[in-house]
Amino acid sequence: MRKLSLLVCSLMLLLLAACGGNSNNEIPPLPAGGGATAGGEAPPAATASIMGKISFEGAVPKPAKLQTGADSNCKKELFSEDTKVKDGGLANVIIYVSGGDLAGKTYAPPSTSVEIEQIDCHYIPHAFVIQVGQELSVKNGDPTLHNIHTVGDVNPQWNVGQPVKDMVNKHTFDKEEVLLPVKCDVHGWMKAFIAVVSNPFATVSAEGGAYELKLPAGKFEITAIHEKYGKQTVMVEVKDGDKTMKNFSFKASDAKSGN
Amino acid sequence: MSRSVRVAVALHEEGANIGLHRFALFTACCTAFLIFVGGLVTSTQSGLSVPDWPTTYGSNMFTFPFSKWVGGIFYEHSHRLVASFVGSLTVILAFWTWVAEKRQGVRWLAVAALGAVVAQGVLGGLTVMLLLPTSISMAHACLAQTFFCLVIAMALLTSPRWKQGLPIAFSTKTSRSSITLPLLTAVTTGAIYIQLLLGALMRHTDSGLAIRDFPLSFGRIIPHFTTSHIAIHFSHRVGALLVSVMIVWTFLTVRNEYRKNTLLRRPATVLFSLLWLQLMLGAWTVWSEKAVLITTAHVATGALVLGTSVLLMLRAWVMVPVPLREAAWR
Numbered sequence: 001m002r003k004l005s006l007l008v009c010s011l012m013l014l015l016l017a018a019c020g021g022n023s024n025n026e027i028p029p030l031p032a033g034g035g036a037t038a039g040g041e042a043p044p045a046a047t048a049s050i051m052g053k054i055s056f057e058g059a060v061p062k063p064a065k066l067q068t069g070a071d072s073n074c075k076k077e078l079f080s081e082d083t084k085v086k087d088g089g090l091a092n093v094i095i096y097v098s099g100g101d102l103a104g105k106t107y108a109p110p111s112t113s114v115e116i117e118q119i120d121c122h123y124i125p126h127a128f129v130i131q132v133g134q135e136l137s138v139k140n141g142d143p144t145l146h147n148i149h150t151v152g153d154v155n156p157q158w159n160v161g162q163p164v165k166d167m168v169n170k171h172t173f174d175k176e177e178v179l180l181p182v183k184c185d186v187h188g189w190m191k192a193f194i195a196v197v198s199n200p201f202a203t204v205s206a207e208g209g210a211y212e213l214k215l216p217a218g219k220f221e222i223t224a225i226h227e228k229y230g231k232q233t234v235m236v237e238v239k240d241g242d243k244t245m246k247n248f249s250f251k252a253s254d255a256k257s258g259n
Numbered sequence: 260m261s262r263s264v265r266v267a268v269a270l271h272e273e274g275a276n277i278g279l280h281r282f283a284l285f286t287a288c289c290t291a292f293l294i295f296v297g298g299l300v301t302s303t304q305s306g307l308s309v310p311d312w313p314t315t316y317g318s319n320m321f322t323f324p325f326s327k328w329v330g331g332i333f334y335e336h337s338h339r340l341v342a343s344f345v346g347s348l349t350v351i352l353a354f355w356t357w358v359a360e361k362r363q364g365v366r367w368l369a370v371a372a373l374g375a376v377v378a379q380g381v382l383g384g385l386t387v388m389l390l391l392p393t394s395i396s397m398a399h400a401c402l403a404q405t406f407f408c409l410v411i412a413m414a415l416l417t418s419p420r421w422k423q424g425l426p427i428a429f430s431t432k433t434s435r436s437s438i439t440l441p442l443l444t445a446v447t448t449g450a451i452y453i454q455l456l457l458g459a460l461m462r463h464t465d466s467g468l469a470i471r472d473f474p475l476s477f478g479r480i481i482p483h484f485t486t487s488h489i490a491i492h493f494s495h496r497v498g499a500l501l502v503s504v505m506i507v508w509t510f511l512t513v514r515n516e517y518r519k520n521t522l523l524r525r526p527a528t529v530l531f532s533l534l535w536l537q538l539m540l541g542a543w544t545v546w547s548e549k550a551v552l553i554t555t556a557h558v559a560t561g562a563l564v565l566g567t568s569v570l571l572m573l574r575a576w577v578m579v580p581v582p583l584r585e586a587a588w589r
Contacts (some may be wrong), residue, residue, distance in 0.1 A: 070328035145327055147310045157390040159307050163327075185308035186330040222312035 040106035043200050045215035048238035049181045050246045054224060056083075056090040056183030058252025066189040073144035074121035074187060082228045083255075089209020090226065090250055092127040093193040094178060096202030096213075098233065107199050109133035113170070114249075116182075116192065118139050118148075118162075120229040123182065123192035127227065129202040130194055133172055140167045145186055152180045156198065159185075178225060193227045217242075224248040228255050276417065279352075279359055283414040286348045289409050294344050296338045298558035299402060301462055302551045304329030306396075312387040315339070322475060342383060349376040352413065365416050372409040379406055393463045400459035403450065404565055411566045415573055420522075428523055428578040430516040440512055440523075440579045444572035448506040451565045454498040457491070460560060467492040467554070473545040499541060506534045506564075509571070522578065526571040533564045 024172035063079035084091040113135040116123050121142060130136055137150045142163035148169065149159040154177040160169050173180070173196040184190035195202060201220075205211040213222070219242045229250040238244055261274050265526055300306050307330030308473040309315050315332075320339055327559075329397035349372055381561040389395055415421060461467055469488035475494060476482035485492045507540040513520075513527035 070333075073329070144329060145316055145332060147308060149307055149310075159310045159390055161310040161316045163318075184330075185305055185335075186332050188304065188331060203360075 007224060008116075034152075039109045042112050043107040044216035046201065046216055047240040048217055048242040048244070049212055049214045050210045050222065050236055050238065050244045051210075051212040052245050052247040053094075054090045054093045054211060055088055055237070055247060055249040056085045056203045056209070056252070057249055058129045060085045061252070061255075068187070068189060071121065071144055071187060073142060075123070076120035078122055080188065084207065086208045089205070089207075090229070091205050091209060092193075092227045092247070093205040093209070093211070093224050093250070094127060094129060094193075094202065095205065095222060095224045095248075096178065096195060096197050097215065097220045098178075098223040099197055099215075100235065101218035101220060102172045102199050103221075105199065106132070109135075109172075110200065113137040115139065118146050118184070118190070120147075121184075121190060123190055125192070125204070127179075127193045127204050128195070128237070129204060130173065130196055131200055132174060132176055132196055133200050136171045136173070136194075138162070138171070140165060145188055147188075148182065149185055150180055152177050155180060160254070178223075179227060183246050188230050197223070199221065222246070226250055230254050230256070276359060277419060279355055279386070280417040280419065283352055283410060283417050286345065286352050287407070287410040287414045287566070289345050290410050291559065291566070293338075293341045294403055294407060294541065294562045295555060296334070297339050297400075298555035299453065299551065300334045300338045301400075301558075302549070302554045303331060303569075304333050305334040306386065307335075308332050308341070309335045309387070309455075312384040313339075316387060326338050328438075329589050335496050338382075342380065346380055347377050349373055349410070349445065352438075354408075356413070356417070360417070362416075365413070365478075366504060368413060370418065372406065372413060375402060375406040375409055378402060391463075393460075396463040397456070397459045399464065400463065401456055404455050404562055406561050407562050407566055408569045411569050412573060415570055421577075425499040425522060425578045426520075428517050428520045428582060429580075431518060432516050439581055440509075440516070441572070441576045441581050442569065443505075443509055443512055444575045447509045448565070448568040448572045449562075450498075450505045454495070454502045455561050457495045457498045458558070461491050464488060464491055467544065470496075471545065471548075473542050483576075499538065501540065503534060504532055506568075509520070509568075519578075520578070522574055523571065526567055526574065530564065530567045530571060533567060534561060536560055537564055570576045 016018060061083050061186075063083065066078040066080060068074040068076075068078055081092065104153070109131045112128045114128060116128065117139045118221045119141040121144070140146050143165045145161065145163045147158065147159060147161045150171075150173075151157060152173070154175045155173045158171050160171075162169065173194075176196055176198045178195040178197060180194045182192040182194060195204075201213060201215050203211055203213050205224075212227055215238055217238055219235065219237040221233055222236050223231055224235045229252075232247065232248055232250075234248075236246060277493055293533065313320060315336055316327070318324075320336070320343070323336060353369040353373035359368050359542050360369070379399065382402060383394060383428065385395050386392075386399050464487075466488035469492040470476045470482060472478065476489075476496070480488055482493060484493070510527050510531040515524050517523045537557065537560045540553060544550070544554045546558050565568045
């Protein structure tokens with residue numbers, strides 16, 4: 001019986017040792033997708049632009065108050081950002097060149113990073129654009145644990161923990177994917193959306209729905225896409241120096257239902 | 260050896276074996292709780308809230324501060340700790356059984372339980388490290404049910420009543436049903452297990468609300484299978500119907516043929532009662548749009564249905580005489 005007890009105790013110690021972590025809160029790298037830097041030529045200079053307003057038609061849903069009580073570090077009152085409307089204009093719509101003269105072309109990613117920060121258990125920005133191969137920098141600005149988890153269909157999932165305030169993780173996506181959801185599994189209300197695009201000609205509508213998309217001269221397919229209200233596509237032709245007006249309109253009735 | 264020494268040794272062995280039985284029973288109860296906690300992880304979509312394994316945000320999982328158990332971490336980390344506890348219990352159970360038990364079958368059953376819990380731990384780690392692939396998540400869910408069956412069998416086979424020899428149960432009917440009770444309970448248990456597989460597939464493919472109405476499906480008896488999610492969801496509903504038929508058949512067979520045998524009648528009655536609870540919880544899961552507690556209770560009750568069916572099956576196989584059958588576990 002004594003031998004048995006010794007054996008059991010030894011196994012327990014082995015189990016404890018196996019589950020032991022390092023002491024300095026550094027998380028070993030987890031399996032991550034992407035990482036490959038996309039090659040390609042330098043993009044043509046943007047010498048024209050299209051601009052306009054993303055309008056919202058129909059009854060504007062009242063932003064739902066998010067239940068953030070699961071973590072006492074998340075004290076700020078937060079509201080859902082899936083329908084951000086001001087003066088009849090819809091924010092967080094991605095507008096990008098999806099085809100036309102740039103179809104099939106891959107451009108070298110810029111050397112600058114795109115940054116997303118977690119502040120008050122909330123992603124800033126909520127929707128943003130990144131180019132294939134461009135570096136994404138994710139910062140935890142909160143004194144609590146976050147995990148950043150990208151849930152792509154095309155790009156492999158990426159999930160890393162950020163246990164320490166001001167911790168920064170970097171990542172790149174190697175395939176085009178619009179839209180790619182981002183979430184925090186610790187705080188279920190935290191959601192953001194990334195447009196991973198193959199060219200640098202993309203933007204996001206600001207508060208009030210205004211946008212400006214800078215382009216080279218040519219004929220392009222332009223897509224405007226929103227996380228909840230779907231997408232619209234138009235063909236646009238611009239010449240050097242043009243400033244073309246193009247408005248989009250999203251309808252309340254097109255809202256996707258939740259899961 | 261003098262008679263007094265023999266009596267002392269016998270009493271000691273008896274005490275040890277009762278202790279082993281109670282320990283196996285305790286392990287089975289903890290496993291049921293573990294399945295509930297595991298269900299909570301999936302219901303709250305917290306499976307990846309701790310991105311590393313076996314560490315927790317770089318810390319030793321056993322010293323991870325409670326103040327950091329926030330949001331989804333609370334569910335995932337609790338699951339890991341309860342799983343570690345059940346794993347430790349199983350290690351002790353396996354060694355205790357190997358030392359104290361004379362029946363080879365029971366000893367190897369304990370080893371199988373140990374192997375299952377180790378494999379389950381590895382699968383749990385893989386689900387995290389490979390970011391919840393459906394196949395691994397499903398295997399993790401199904402092995403959980405298998406392990407639960409193993410510890411229930413351990414608790415049953417180490418019970419004093421089992422070891423003393425269960426009484427032979429004779430049918431009170433002269434014209435017995437075409438299928439014997441042992442075979443019927445085995446088929447029922449198999450059907451329940453397959454139904455749990457379908458349930459796991461439904462949960463891990465996010466098909467739980469692919470059909471949002473009940474008892475109809477999109478207002479029809481049979482929906483249009485426009486997506487694989489609808490097909491998976493509907494197959495779980497059909498499975499529920501088939502399992503219900505099997506359980507009712509089993510219950511009626513026991514009630515009609517073995518009414519006076521409490522060792523068979525009681526688990527059959529519990530199984531029948533759990534069926535209705537489970538059906539109600541399944542419907543409520545849809546009506547509540549997958550409310551966390553209701554959905555998790557549905558998962559846990561499914562495990563209890565399976566466990567009860569396993570218990571009834573084992574008793575039926577030993578108690579009901581069937582030609583060419585060996586009572587291997589007695």
